[in-house]
Structures are given as C-alpha cells and as structure tokens.
Amino acid sequence: ISITNHSVSDLLCLNCEDFRDFIFLAGDGFRDEAIEIKGTVQALNSRLNVLTFFPLENYNGDGCEVVISAKDTADDSTWINVFVTVTASDDITDLWMPVNEQTGSRPIIYIDEGEKKWLQYSYMEKVDGENNEYIDLTKPQAFFISDEDDLTSPTEIYDAELIVTNSMLLVGEDGNDSLIFVDDKRTGDHIKMSGSLGAINTAARQIYLIANTSTKTGWSKFHVKVSDRRNGCSMFLHPSSKADYSTCQKQLGMTIIQGEMDMYIVAINSAPLIFWNGDTAEVDVSTNESTSIGGFNIQDNDIDDEEITHEHGRKVEGVMTVSMSVSRGVISLESRIGLSFIEGHGQNDKLVQFHGALRDINRALETLDYQCSGCDIGEVEILTIEVSDNGFSGKGGPQVDSMSISMRLRN
Numbered sequence: 001i002s003i004t005n006h007s008v009s010d011l012l013c014l015n016c017e018d019f020r021d022f023i024f025l026a027g028d029g030f031r032d033e034a035i036e037i038k039g040t041v042q043a044l045n046s047r048l049n050v051l052t053f054f055p056l057e058n059y060n061g062d063g064c065e066v067v068i069s070a071k072d073t074a075d076d077s078t079w080i081n082v083f084v085t086v087t088a089s090d091d092i093t094d095l096w097m098p099v100n101e102q103t104g105s106r107p108i109i110y111i112d113e114g115e116k117k118w119l120q121y122s123y124m125e126k127v128d129g130e131n132n133e134y135i136d137l138t139k140p141q142a143f144f145i146s147d148e149d150d151l152t153s154p155t156e157i158y159d160a161e162l163i164v165t166n167s168m169l170l171v172g173e174d175g176n177d178s179l180i181f182v183d184d185k186r187t188g189d190h191i192k193m194s195g196s197l198g199a200i201n202t203a204a205r206q207i208y209l210i211a212n213t214s215t216k217t218g219w220s221k222f223h224v225k226v227s228d229r230r231n232g233c234s235m236f237l238h239p240s241s242k243a244d245y246s247t248c249q250k251q252l253g254m255t256i257i258q259g260e261m262d263m264y265i266v267a268i269n270s271a272p273l274i275f276w277n278g279d280t281a282e283v284d285v286s287t288n289e290s291t292s293i294g295g296f297n298i299q300d301n302d303i304d305d306e307e308i309t310h311e312h313g314r315k316v317e318g319v320m321t322v323s324m325s326v327s328r329g330v331i332s333l334e335s336r337i338g339l340s341f342i343e344g345h346g347q348n349d350k351l352v353q354f355h356g357a358l359r360d361i362n363r364a365l366e367t368l369d370y371q372c373s374g375c376d377i378g379e380v381e382i383l384t385i386e387v388s389d390n391g392f393s394g395k396g397g398p399q400v401d402s403m404s405i406s407m408r409l410r411n
Contacts (some may be wrong), residue, residue: 001051001068002034044070053084093158095226096144097259109209109220109265116170116208119222141205143224143259145197159227159235160200162191164209166220166265172206179203182236192236200226211267216302217393220263227256269394272300272320272387274403277366282406285329287375293407295334296365296385298322302393303358318392322361323353324385329372331383333364361387372409381407 026036037044053066069079111117119142145158162169171179171186171193178199182192187210193203209220227235233254278294285291303318323343324331330348333339338360344352346364348371356364365385372381383405391398 001036001066093145093147093226093228093255093257095224095257095259096146097224097261109263111167111209111211111215111265111267115268116210119207119209141201142207142222143204145201145204145226147197147228156196157194157229158197158200159192159194159229160203161225161235162193162207163223163225164189164220166218167215168210168212170208170210171203172208194234194236209263209265211265213301215265215267217265217267220265221260222263223258223260225256225258227254229254267302267394269389269391269396269399270301271399272298272303272389272401274298274385274387274401276403276405278405282408284410285370285372285381285407287377287409288371288373290332290369290371293368293370293383293405295367296403297362298358298365298387300358300389303389317357319355319390320358320361320392321353321355321388321390322365322385323351324349324383325351326370326381326383328375328379328381329370332369332371334367335360335363337363339364370407375409377409379409381409383407 023038024036025038026032026034048068064084066082066084067079068082069077071077109117145160147156147158162171168187168189169191171181171191173186179193179195182194185191186193193200195203225235227233235256275297276294277297283293285293298320300318300320303320321342327350330350331352332348333346333352336346339346339354339356342353342355343349344354346352346354354361354364368383370381370383375381384402385404386400386402388398388400
C-alpha cells in the first residue's frame with residue numbers, strides 16, 4: 001500500500017491499534033507513507049477494512065492516489081487505485097490585540113486636537129498559565145490576523161471592521177492598493193475594509209489615532225472584527241440580516257472573530273474661548289445711568305469631561321475662573337447663582353473675580369450692566385475679561401483666553 005502524487009506528509013494507518021497476524025516487510029502500520037505486509041487472506045481483509053488516510057495538514061483539493069496491490073506466493077498479482085479528494089475544514093481565524101496580560105495595563109496616549117498618533121505596540125503573551133511563562137510577541141502594528149487556511153489559499157478575501165470611541169482612526173495608504181474600503185472611507189470612527197490577509201495586516205501597521213473636537217481625556221475603546229468569506233458571504237455586502245449571518249456561519253462556514261483594546265487618552269488641554277454677543281466691539285453707554293451692554297459666552301471643549309468622576313462614580317465638574325474689570329465705572333452681572341466670589345460681589349464692581357461651573361458662568365455673563373456716574377461725555381471705557389480653565393482636564397496646565405470691549409460714553 002503506498003501513496004503517490006501527493007505530499008510525503010500524508011500517512012496511512014492499518015487499524016492503528018492491533019497489528020496481530022501480520023508480518024511487516026515495510027513500515028510498521030502506524031502513519032506510514034508505504035506499507036508492505038504479509039499474512040493470511042482473512043487477516044489482511046480484516047485490517048484493510050479499517051485502512052485510515054491522514055492528509056497533509058490544512059490541505060484542500062484532489063490529486064492524491066492510494067495504490068493497493070496484492071500477490072500470492074505464486075507471484076500472481078492484482079492492484080487497485082483509490083483516488084482521494086480532501087476537503088479541509090475551515091480553521092478559525094486568530095486575531096491578536098496588544099494587551100499586556102501580566103500587568104493588565106493599557107496604552108496611554110497623549111494627543112492634541114488634529115494630531116495623529118501611530119497605533120504601534122509591543123506586548124507579552126502568556127503561553128503557560130500554571131508557570132506564568134510569557135513570550136515576547138512584538139508586533140509593530142495595531143492588530144494582527146492569522147489563519148492557517150491562508151497558507152493554502154493566500155488570495156482568499158477577508159473583511160475587517162474597525163471601530164473606535166472618543167477619537168477617530170486613519171488607515172494609511174502605503175502598500176494598501178489592493179484593499180477595498182466601504183464607501184471609500186479610510187478615516188473616521190467606523191471603517192470597513194476588505195482584502196487579502198497580507199493586505200489587511202499591512203494596513204494594521206499604518207493605523208493612526210486622530211483627536212477631533214470631541215476627543216476628551218478618558219477611555220477610548222478600539223474594536224476589531226474580522227471574518228473570512230465563505231460561499232459569497234461577507235460582513236459588508238451580504239447578508240443584511242442576522243438570520244442570514246447565522247446561515248453563513250453555521251451552514252456555509254464563515255467565521256467571525258472579534259477583539260478590543262482599551263486605551264486611555266490624555267488630550268492636550270484645550271483653551272477656553274470667549275465670544276462677545278454684541279453687534280460690534282465698541283458700545284455706546286449713557287452717563288449717570290445703568291446701561292445693558294450685552295454679554296459674553298464662554299466655550300470650552302474639555303471643561304465638562306464626562307470621564308472624570310469621583311470614586312463613587314459621580315461626575316466631577318470643572319471649575320473656571322473669570323476676572324472682569326473697568327477703570328471708570330462699575331459693572332453688574334446678570335446672575336450670581338452658583339458662583340463663588342474672590343473679588344467683588346457681582347454688583348457695581350470695578351473688579352470682579354469669581355469661580356464657577358461653565359453653565360453658571362455663562363448665565364452670569366449673558367447680560368452685563370454698566371454705569372458710570374460723573375464720567376465725561378466722549379470718554380472711552382475699556383471692559384476687560386479673562387477666563388481660565390484652571391487646567392481641569394488634559395495635559396498642558398491651565399489655559400486662558402481674554403478679550404477687551406470699548407465703551408464710548410454718550411449723553
């Protein structure tokens with residue numbers, strides 16, 4: 001019994017357990033490339049009835065031939081050829097994500113608005129849980145996909161879906177000409193791409209995290225979902241319903257694997273911005289009378305960071321500091337609710353300085369009143385305002401903004 005036209009890794013086994021009544025002239029009956037045996041007809045038939053074929057690992061296809069020949073002591077011989085077609089099962093796709101199992105640590109990323117950071121990590125993987133043994137799986141990329149089926153079908157198409165929170169992703173273009181992006185979109189918080197395993201792994205070495213206007217200091221989750229395509233099934237093109245996905249996975253062999261990684265983003269502290277809600281930067285005011293001069297609106301992207309909480313889970317509110325001053329007259333705030341005063345009282349002050357949450361500050365600054373008793377007509381008053389976020393969130397320390405408004409005194 002021998003195997004031809006195929007790999008030497010294919011082996012034959014006669015029963016694999018009981019070798020009595022045999023004389024082996026070649027091989028030993030346990031996973032041999034060729035076997036020659038001698039025995040009675042009854043013994044040979046009983047063993048040939050359980051002849052087992054072991055194909056090359058991960059092989060898929062035909063072209064294998066098993067030749068069985070027999071002869072008696074008078075050298076009268078006969079033979080038969082058995083042609084074997086091997087259909088390999090679909091191996092599960094492996095997805096590696098950069099997680100440090102020893103420390104449970106997650107990447108910490110410092111990033112400013114509009115800036116991009118390369119997601120490239122090194123990490124250790126546990127290989128022996130009982131003895132706490134680890135191997136260095138340094139992979140200069142955001143994730144890595146492997147599939148034993150790809151060894152025999154390197155042109156097979158895979159689908160990859162990338163999702164991120166609290167930021168955006170950018171997939172670089174170098175060497176990714178063969179990738180197909182859904183909606184031609186390679187930037188955003190949700191990216192879908194299809195291509196060979198090699199092309200997707202190349203793309204995984206060129207993935208960048210981008211901070212946008214909504215990026216705040218806190219946790220970001222990077223989620224990856226990968227599937228191999230089977231019989232026309234795709235995560236993106238077909239099917240469109242969960243029932244169809246179930247059919248693709250259970251009956252047609254499509255496998256889907258997912259992984260995710262938590263990253264802690266330390267955003268660069270964004271400075272507050274002051275906006276004047278008046279029509280012009282120069283205001284006419286009346287002497288000896290209280291005049292409504294309009295007001296200000298403060299904006300700050302990270303002062304209301306939802307991720308900063310107390311130990312018991314309550315949100316920590318950012319506190320801002322506002323200073324306003326005039327030289328000739330006095331100013332009064334619209335509201336003093338929620339404010340803590342350092343200088344002045346919020347009514348008829350030349351200098352007023354206070355702390356408060358953003359919403360309380362904007363309510364106080366919505367409308368300001370100015371009054372100058374005994375001032376000369378034609379004089380110009382300068383109202384100066386400065387706002388500090390006190391470095392509440394992000395890297396870079398306290399950030400400030402200031403503005404000045406001219407007021408001309410008229411009768």
